[in-house]
Amino acid sequence: MVHRWRRQRRLRRMACAMLVLAMTSSAAGCGVVAGASGEPDGPTISIGVALDEPGVGWLHDGEYSGFDITVARYVAQALGYARKQVNFTQIRPGDAPAALHSGEAQMLVTSMPMDGTQPSGVQSTKPYLLTQQDLLVRAGDKPAIIAPSDLNGKIVCSAQGGGAAARLRQQAPGSVIRERQSYQQCVTALLVGEADAVSADDAVLSGLTFSTGKGYLRLVGQPLGEVLHSVQVRAGEDELVKKIDVVLDTMREDGGLAHALDAMQDATGYRGGSVPGMGR
Incomplete structure (x- = not known):
């Protein structure tokens, strides 16, 4: 009984720590968060990502990291945006379509719904992670x-x-x-x-x-x-989807996606995941 009580107490302390972490991440996601210090020169792009998923999309001590963050930065740079021109905004799974339609985010770099459905009004690129x-x-x-x-x-x-x-x-x-x-x-x-x-x-x-x-x-x-990760934009942006598909092909071919997967596995001990062949 004593052992069980002590274990429950440890779990509750850990739960409190997780709650504080979730509140901190949520506060960071209440608006658009600058991707780098200083004022950007030229246009900016707002990218919706998870910021409370270590190894995938993570904001900790003011630093962004994770597989999806790496992909988002690579895509943005290929589209002509410097690091200071990239803003990340936190997106919860249920908020993805609304964020695109409202203009809160110009694109999302995150997982697709696990039931295989495509949210209404959303168009996806090739998957970059399985x-x-x-x-x-x-x-x-x-x-x-x-x-x-x-x-x-x-x-x-x-x-x-x-x-x-x-x-x-x-x-x-x-x-x-x-x-x-x-x-x-x-x-x-x-x-x-x-x-x-x-x-x-x-x-x-x-x-x-x-x-x-x-x-x-x-x-x-x-x-x-299976769960697929992809870049998602508003439906009808066919040219943008084609451009991002080419960028993702390049990231696969130059080893960028494989390196990002290795980094995620090293950071969290994850032993799954694969980079799809990028074929439709």
């Missing part, structure tokens, strides 16, 4: 969740607009799905016992596991389906 939808659980839970079939009666948290719920309903129909605004909020719910699992892109889950610390959380490692 990952898997997976489950994140508490490391010491008994009985352990080792497959989707173990989720019967369990509460699974997913981010609103991320598309995880559709596959969960198919592969774990007995699960209870609870959606929150962000994956950080889902991890907090998991740590304090308000959820039994979190379902998301396994690259995102690996980064969140790394930022939480060793011994608290683990990936189940039973993929529920």
